[in-house]
Amino acid sequence: MISTYRKKFNQEFSQEKYNQVKEYLKQKSGIEPTFRISESPLFLTKDFKAKLIEASESIIDQIKALPQNVLQNAIPDNCRVPNDTEKPHFFTIDFGICKNENGEVEPQLIELQAFPSLYAFQRVFEDAFCDVYPFLSELRNTISPEDFKNHLRGLIVGEENPENVVLLEIYPEKQKTAIDFALTEKLLGIKTVCLTRVKKNGRKLYYENEGQLTEIKRIYNRVIFDELDRIPNLKTEFDFREDIDVKWITHPNWFFKISKFLLPLLQHPFVPKSYFLNEFPETEDLKNFVLKPLFSFAGSGVNLNPTKEITDAIEDKQNYILQRKVVYAPIFEDINGDFSKAEIRLLYIWPENNDRPILMENLARMTKAAMVNVDFNKKDAIWIGSSNAFFADE
Incomplete structure (x- = not known):
């Protein structure tokens, strides 16, 4: 979509530089990415970004205007967790990159979630592209590294000691997003803990931290609650539905409240x-x-x-x-003259005292298949997989 940057990137691209991007991610995290890394970022215009933001702001307004009982109806009865919150700590929204009947590139809403995405990873991913392709630095995120860290730390760790805050997941070492867990640990100084290793005593939760039982006061929750029932022989000491002395970041109920459940309730030209x-x-x-x-x-x-x-x-x-x-537009040209399609996820955080969420980063996914999922692509395809978008004035 931005011809000058696309041309320059494609001219500078090499397999060696692609390997350097992946090596940068490995060096920063300590582990290999377990999902496919796209060879290329997206280059999007300032005008397209304005469309993304306008649509997102409209959707946020509509969600805020919904009666609480409407959102509560989205939660399955067997998945209700006590001590719900007024707003989610995270808000992510996915748009397909499409063309309208006039041939103009525009976003179309795919889905939205109040669930953490790859916040730490995407920031480092952007850094990786800028490190290997220095000309991209002029397009980088305007939030400084220190502000990015402070925003996430304030949201997830808050006023607690980091040792009393955990990133909670089920079998985290087996998750495709393990690289984000590792980068989050480095960024915030917290530990990743498997749900099966959490101890319960009364209303309090604990985990073993270097040989010592340590109280958990805040949970950065990465567990998909309704998937737990599908795991055979799963044994845990506490149930999400129990009333416990812990602060959820974000509360599990919001996984259901901000979800596909809302799509029939939203109206906007960019909402199918x-x-x-x-x-x-x-x-x-x-x-x-x-x-x-x-x-x-x-x-x-x-x-x-x-x-x-x-x-x-x-x-x-x-x-x-x-x-x-939604018909994705194949507009991202690779080095062979073939074109990929893509979607972009806007990654917001929503501090409790803020009226509106803060846009932190973006996550892009590229494909040449019918679905934006690497599993559906041909094995020798390029310009597919996880990516990041850069915006310019062009």
Whole structure:
């Protein structure tokens, strides 16, 4: 989308520099990325960024205006956690990069979450591109490294001692996002703890920290709560639904409240029309829609070509939505003259005393397949995988 930067990047690109980017990430984190790193960043215009921000601000306004009982209805009864909060600590919003009928590039909402994404990783990823391709530094994030760290520290650690704050995940060493855990530990001085290793005594939680039982006062939660029931023989000392003396960052209920559940309730030119499956009108054509379960992760359960037979067979129709299909635009040219499609996730934090969230970073994903998921790409494809977007005035 920005011809000068795309041309310069493609001219400077080499396999050696791609390896340098990955080596930079490994050196900073201490571990190898377990997901595919794209060879290229995205270059997006100031005008496109303005469209992203305007749409996001409108969506935030609409969410803030919703009655609390509407959001509460999104939480499955078996997943309600006590001591809910007025707002989420995190807010992320995904847009597909598309073209409208006039050929203009515009964003289209894909989904939104109040769940932590790869905040620490994406900042280092941006640094990696700038280190290997110095000309990119003129486009880098305007939030200084110190401000970025202080924002995250204030949100996650707060006034507590870092040893009383943990990043909580289930089997963290097996997660694809393990590199982000490692970078978060380095950035904030907190430990990553597996849910199975948390100890409970009364209303208090503890973990073993260098041989000593240490109280957990704040949890930077990376556990997808509703996925725990799918893990066979899982044994833990505490249940999320228990009333415990801990501060959740962010509270697990928000995973459900800010989710695909909201898509049928939002209105904006950059928000594709969506319906709950049980409310899908006969006037609409099913072939124009994508079927999505309300609560799924990394694209699981998505059906790009639903049929009436498929939708009729679903019993819990209230837990699915149909979202009007979004056509991603193949506009990101690689070194071979082929083009990738992409989507961009805006990573916000929402401090408790702030009326509105703060945009911290972005996460981009590139693909040449029907879905923005590396598993669906050909193995020899390039310009695919996890990326980062740079914005310019062009």
